[in-house]
Amino acid sequence: MSLGIELTFFAVILLLAGGIYTLLVSKNLVRTLIAIEVMMKGVTLMLVLAGYFTHQLVKIQAVIISMIVVEVVVITVAAGIVISIYRNNGSLSSKSTETDEEG
Amino acid sequence: MDFKTIFSWEAMIPIILLVSLIAAMLCTLLFKNLVKSAISLSALSAVLSIIMFLMGQTLAAVFELSVCAGLVTVLFISTVSMTRDRDEEEIAAITKARRKKYYALPVVLLVITILLFIVWPTVNNNFLIAGDTDTTKSVGDILWYDREIDIVGQIIIILAGAFGVVLLFKERETK
Structure with missing residues (x-):
C-alpha cells in the first residue's frame, strides 16, 4: 500500500507552514516548543517519503531513529530552559526574556 | 474506473x-x-x-x-x-487576543494548499531517483557499524539530554 506522493508532500508542507506560523505568532514558550515539534514531524514525514520512493527503507530508518533521539534531547533541554526562565521571570511569555539594556 | x-x-x-x-x-x-x-x-x-x-x-x-x-x-x-496556571480574568483577556491571532492559520494553510495544487503539475519529479536497494544490511548494522564520528556526537547529545532532565527536576529535589 502506498500513500500518494502529492498528498504526502502537501501534508509535509502544511506541517512545516503550521509550525512556522505558530513560531512567528505565539509568545508562549511552551507553545513555541510544540510548534518546533510539529515542524520536526513534517521533516520526519519527508524522510519517510524519501526513503519509500528511493527504496532505501533500511538506511532511512537509521536516519529517522537518530533524528528521533536528537529531537527528544532538544525538547528536553529546551523544556529545562523554559522552566528556568519561568522560575527567574515568573512568566512563560517570550516578552519576559527581553531586557531594556542595550547589547 | x-x-x-x-x-x-x-x-x-x-x-x-x-x-x-x-x-x-x-x-x-x-x-x-x-x-x-x-x-x-x-x-x-x-x-x-x-x-x-x-x-x-x-x-x-x-x-x-x-x-x-x-x-x-x-x-x-x-x-x-x-x-503556574493563569487567573480566570487573565485567561479571558488573553483568549480574545489569541483568537484574532490564530484565525489566520487555517486561511494561510488553505492558501498554501491551493498554491500547491496550482504549482504541482509544473514540478519536476525526477529528483526521486531510486538508488540501489541494499537488502543485505539490517537497520542495526547501519546504526552501529556503518557510522563513525557521528556516533560520538550522538553520545554527547544524549548526555546533554541527561543534564536537561536534571535541570527539569531540580526544584522538586530542593523542596
Whole structure:
C-alpha cells in the first residue's frame, strides 16, 4: 500500500507552514516548543517519503531513529530552559526574556 | 474506473490518514489548553507512526510511537504542570487576543494548499531517483557499524539530554 506522493508532500508542507506560523505568532514558550515539534514531524514525514520512493527503507530508518533521539534531547533541554526562565521571570511569555539594556 | 474502486477502503485509508494528520496538527496548534495541545501532539505522532508502518518502516514506527507519542508527551505535560496556571480574568483577556491571532492559520494553510495544487503539475519529479536497494544490511548494522564520528556526537547529545532532565527536576529535589 502506498500513500500518494502529492498528498504526502502537501501534508509535509502544511506541517512545516503550521509550525512556522505558530513560531512567528505565539509568545508562549511552551507553545513555541510544540510548534518546533510539529515542524520536526513534517521533516520526519519527508524522510519517510524519501526513503519509500528511493527504496532505501533500511538506511532511512537509521536516519529517522537518530533524528528521533536528537529531537527528544532538544525538547528536553529546551523544556529545562523554559522552566528556568519561568522560575527567574515568573512568566512563560517570550516578552519576559527581553531586557531594556542595550547589547 | 467505477465508483467502488475510487471509494474502496484501500484508496480511502491514505486520505483518511493524511486528513487526520492535518486535523491533529490543527488541534495541536489551535487548542488554548497546553495539556490538550500536548495530547493532540501525541495523536499526531501516533498517526505518523501508522503512516511509517504502512510505508514499510516498521522499526522507525515503533520508535516514533514509543518515544515521540509517549516520552515527549510526558515531558510537555510535566513542563506545563510545573508552571503556574493563569487567573480566570487573565485567561479571558488573553483568549480574545489569541483568537484574532490564530484565525489566520487555517486561511494561510488553505492558501498554501491551493498554491500547491496550482504549482504541482509544473514540478519536476525526477529528483526521486531510486538508488540501489541494499537488502543485505539490517537497520542495526547501519546504526552501529556503518557510522563513525557521528556516533560520538550522538553520545554527547544524549548526555546533554541527561543534564536537561536534571535541570527539569531540580526544584522538586530542593523542596
